[in-house]
Amino acid sequence: MAELRWNPLLGTWTIVASHRQVRPDLDESYCPFCPGSGKVPEEFDVFAYDNDFPSLSLDPPEPDVTGDDLVPVRPAFGKCEVTLYSPLHDITLPELPLDHIEKLVNHWEERYRELGSIPGIEFVYIFENRGKAVGVTMIHPHGQIYAYPFVPLKVKTELESAESHFGKTGRCLFCDLAEREKADGSRIVYRHQGFTAFVPPFAEYPYQVDVLSDRHIGSLSGMTTGERRGLALAVKCITGAYDSLFGFPFPYMMCMHQDPTDGGEYPYYHFHIEFYPPMRSIDKMKYNASSETGAWATINPSCPEEKAGEIREKVEERLAMINGG
Numbered sequence: 001m002a003e004l005r006w007n008p009l010l011g012t013w014t015i016v017a018s019h020r021q022v023r024p025d026l027d028e029s030y031c032p033f034c035p036g037s038g039k040v041p042e043e044f045d046v047f048a049y050d051n052d053f054p055s056l057s058l059d060p061p062e063p064d065v066t067g068d069d070l071v072p073v074r075p076a077f078g079k080c081e082v083t084l085y086s087p088l089h090d091i092t093l094p095e096l097p098l099d100h101i102e103k104l105v106n107h108w109e110e111r112y113r114e115l116g117s118i119p120g121i122e123f124v125y126i127f128e129n130r131g132k133a134v135g136v137t138m139i140h141p142h143g144q145i146y147a148y149p150f151v152p153l154k155v156k157t158e159l160e161s162a163e164s165h166f167g168k169t170g171r172c173l174f175c176d177l178a179e180r181e182k183a184d185g186s187r188i189v190y191r192h193q194g195f196t197a198f199v200p201p202f203a204e205y206p207y208q209v210d211v212l213s214d215r216h217i218g219s220l221s222g223m224t225t226g227e228r229r230g231l232a233l234a235v236k237c238i239t240g241a242y243d244s245l246f247g248f249p250f251p252y253m254m255c256m257h258q259d260p261t262d263g264g265e266y267p268y269y270h271f272h273i274e275f276y277p278p279m280r281s282i283d284k285m286k287y288n289a290s291s292e293t294g295a296w297a298t299i300n301p302s303c304p305e306e307k308a309g310e311i312r313e314k315v316e317e318r319l320a321m322i323n324g325g
Contacts, residue, residue, distance in 0.1 A: 002055065002076040003063035004149070012153040015076060017055040033140040035087050045100065046107040047084040048145075054080035056146065058118070077120055077149045083107065085141040092249060093128075093141055094240030098322065101232040108145075108256070109220035109228065115147040116261030123148045123155060123260045131251025133278050133285060143254070151260050158257065159269060166268035174270030178212045187308040190237055190315050193230030197238055197315075199308040204292075206280040206302035207245070209238055209311065211273040218269050219258035235273075236322070241314035242277060252277040 001018040032039040033049065040047055056078025067073030085093060085104055093101070112124045128143035129136050151159070165173035181187055181198045189209060190197035197211040211234050217223055223231070242250035253276040259266045280286040280301060291297045 001064045002057070002060060003065070004074045004076050005065075005067070006072045008070055010153060012156070013150050015055045017076065031089055031138070031140050033082070033084050033138065033142060034089050040084065040087075044084070044087055046086070046104050048107070048111060049082040049084055049142075051080035051082055051144070056080050056148070079115060079118070079121070079145075079147040081111065081115075081145040081147075083111070083126075083143045083145060085143065089140050091141055092239075092243070093130075094236050094243055094318075096141075096236070098229075098232055098236060101236050102229050105220070105228045105232045105235075109223070111145050112220050112258065112261075115145065118147065120149050121147045122262035123151045124258075125152065126256040128252075128254040130254070131249060133251035134253055136251075151262065155257055155260070159260075159266065162268045162270070172216050172268060172270050174212055174272060175216055178214070186305045189241070189308050189312040190234060192237075192319070193233055194227045195230050195234040197234060199304045199311065201304055203300055203304045203307075204298040205276050205278065205286055206300060206307050207242070207250075207275075207277040207311065209275040211235075211238065211275070213271050217271045218266055219271055222271070233322070237315050237318045238275060238311075240318040241311050242275075244314040244317060245310060246279070246282040250277055250279065 001016060003016050004013045005016055006012075007014050031037060032052075034040070035042045035044075040049060056076050058077070058079055060075035060077050063073045063075060065073055083104070086096060086100065096104075108126050112126065115121055116124045125146045125148060126143065127146075162173045165171070165176070169176070178196050178198075181201075182191070182196065187198045187201060188196065189199065190211070194214050195211055196214055197209050199208060200210050211231075213223070213227065213231075215227070217227070220228070239250075239252075242252060255274045255276065257274065258271045259269055278285045278287075286301065291299055
């Protein structure tokens with residue numbers, strides 16, 4: 001079963017993909033993402049791998065149930081890809097050379113552009129789930145890309161807020177937020193080569209970090225070559241700082257938000273990456289419970305300014321290492 005079912009309470013689509021329950025638990029001695037597996041090229045730097053158990057497909061089956069006017073149902077059209085960061089099985093994203101991460105950023109831009117050009121694809125979502133704490137079973141360094149036939153609810157909400165702010169002020173909501181954080185300074189963790197990162201004052205997770213382009217850009221495709229390299233440096237530093245916090249590979253969800261590909265104009269939107277790590281201390285996790293899940297009323301059990309100070313210290317150490325200091 002793979003289909004889209006409309007949620008009339010929230011005004012968005014739910015992807016029903018029960019076939020993903022039969023995904024096998026792979027033997028640790030075998031990795032389909034490694035050269036020699038027969039699944040990938042023998043040589044590659046960064047590679048787009050079609051998901052073996054996709055929630056969305058370009059040639060989807062007809063729905064198994066019949067919808068109605070209240071809860072319409074439609075085929076699960078779209079595409080799900082795995083982005084292999086490297087042929088090396090045990091390397092991590094922050095351990096990759098900066099030049100290699102720049103290739104990854106260029107790959108992201110290419111896939112955003114190509115997938116977004118497919119008729120019916122309205123949003124290209126680039127993301128990474130890292131670590132067992134967020135359900136990952138494959139340690140080979142990888143992320144994912146989902147090409148949706150709709151604009152997801154969270155992005156839709158951001159778009160509406162940004163459009164409202166633009167209508168009232170004539171300015172970009174994200175640019176104003178970044179300038180506010182720069183003026184305050186207490187939550188800034190990174191400012192280099194065209195990108196600023198900070199723990200939002202309204203952070204949902206203790207170690208949440210948002211990365212914004214300094215220039216008002218809607219997507220990866222609007223970036224210069226220098227800005228793409230700047231984004232590679234930001235990603236390397238932030239993920240490396242996370243790993244330095246407690247001395248083990250830090251689990252996180254990396255979520256990239258950029259212009260929808262539905263043919264609309266979005267001059268008020270702004271490229272950014274949101275990092276959501278579930279850890280709140282070295283041995284405790286921050287769970288989404290009833291308030292977060294049932295009411296969407298987030299409770300952050302930490303002080304954003306204090307957590308920003310912890311991350312900023314580790315970012316500065318990483319920058320010194322990269323610069324040979």
